[in-house]
Amino acid sequence: MSDATTISQQLGAAVHQNGVMNSTGVLERLFSHLFHGLVYPQIWEDPVVDMAALNLAPDEDLFCIASGGCNAMSYLTARPASVTAVDLSPAHVALLRLKAAAAQHLPDQAAFFEFFGQADRQDNVEAYDRYLAPHLDAQTRAYWEGRVLGRRRIAMFARGFYRYGALGRFIGVVHMIARLGGVNFTPLLKAQSLAAQRQFFDSQIAPLFEARAVKFLARRRAALFGLGIPPAQFDKLARDGGGDILPVLRERTRKLICDFPIAENYFAWQAFGRRYGGAGTALPPYLEPAQFDTVAHHAHCISVQNRPMTEVLTRRASGSLDCYVLLDAQDWMTDAQLNALWEQITRTARPGARVIYRTGGAPDILPGRVETSLLNRWRYDQAGSEAGFARDRSAIYGGFHLRRHEG
Template structure:
């Protein structure tokens, strides 16, 4: 097959970008957060006067941060469906009844969700109420789709990937054994046994499909970063990260990956907002979270303030590739709305974060020692780099 021409590549890239915008503009993408809040909280050191601006994602981590007692958390997301998910979690926590909370978000289904939704309606934003009424089947277990955690685009991709892997009886046996593994030594032994089957040609092919990355929330800009900066490209990157997760991090506490393998959490392996011992604290504090369906830059324009923490996830990878002026504007607004010592936490698909504007770097003190020490402990394990910086006077 002859190589693609420049024109063909350009058309392909535009198509991928249009697909990404369409998927993210009209769907719930993330049904669970894909960043480890245990490390975030150690890096941020939240205090009673902390005022946090963060990207919502699935809202799990905003609730986790509340356990450290910050004064305010502003959860910002361009996708109102992500905020609707956090609003649903907040309304359920305010309502109480832990078993219903765990049934809904721990098991990923609830047979009386329609009735619950009617009860929660006064506590939900109008958009959230309409959205969950239309998507009430997301929490309906069926033989075709047993769990909310296989809903949304990331969840649908997890379901496809899981069943691709499960085509092999050896992989099914491996996953069962992995879920019961007593520690990393047993995990390593299991992985070496299954490695040739796990990385079959079919799985490698699936990983390289643009639609797969789009559904997982990975834009082409991040794929390009990986392809150009990681030996082995996208396939090598994912294989390396998966090997780290499967052989270096205790799987018994890795609720991020377990939920996609099983479709549910357990009460001993779940996000903190689903632990019964935290419900009273969360009930007292959830009114400290406000949601905003807009960009980080627009939020800061409309809500100027003296914020102490920013959690930017990895969205600046996309801004750097597609909207460099918007990237500069966002950093300008972040610095204008910060105090000396303000912490900024972000992640990237790249092992090197080199796109922060020079004027911003002049105001930042980057804490490479702490971030680099904690990065390998991340239970998600899929990012190339974690960056922690503090604003200087």
């Protein structure tokens, strides 16, 4: 069986909950097809919140989903013993392996920042050929040197990497709609206070949600594929809005714009500026200049696998992990998949282990779905969950959840 066939089957198992003759089933298959390519050039969860909620300590062992790789790389600033990252997208695996190699083999912090902080310089392609390609495994090298429309994929880092992938294209469409609505994001990016940011939202953004075209697009499930929202998660989001997703999207956009200083929120910079704010400001932790030496020193601790979470965990020794970061993957899962996952999480957890996860809707999705005898071994940290949700600058999720292993 080919690798491509295996990946298709794994993606299908993760996303397909309806038959192919069902309209939702067709959308699920379109969504899973996206994950054969690049979806997230940047992950959309806040690693600062993650590390605080987990109280991630030096020499601990962490398990996470790779996605765009920003979080796995940022966790290195806490000096863990190991980071095991998994993902069903070959593109995400190749991206994180590239980042880990770059931290170890690019000549200095400036070159590393130019590659991933600016991601739009021809020098990056030359740096790849000179410093990185010789240190990559054959599969990763084949991905970045494969050609799309006549150019090697690595050329994305000379042309504005964060404009690529499903998320990059989605943000591009948002900017097009904003321009048609007469919105210029420059004043927002220059705002000096939360009051100015709120005024911008009220005067410029809120009216867009009343536009007929925006209402029509937002209510189409396929329109949000670029945010990595499959049909099942779309429905959970809509439930938070009384069956209508539009007020949910409006509130989360308001939080992104209004609740955090723009100078400190790199998610807002990517959404509205299509770039990072600059060296030392509005950056994910792994790109902060002061963290480069720590990230470079610990980059060898990252292991990246193109396999499902539960399969990777079954191969781990019992009692071998301290922390788990599940992103929002459980929103996609059936009850059987959730129980299989939590059986392995519980088996591999050390005493005092912590698990964090996000949900598209506000409620915790595990009670009533994961066996009570299994879930009771994990205490739900209400205060930690609420604090994590309030502080998450990405503002895209309805819930942040923290559970602690009770043995």
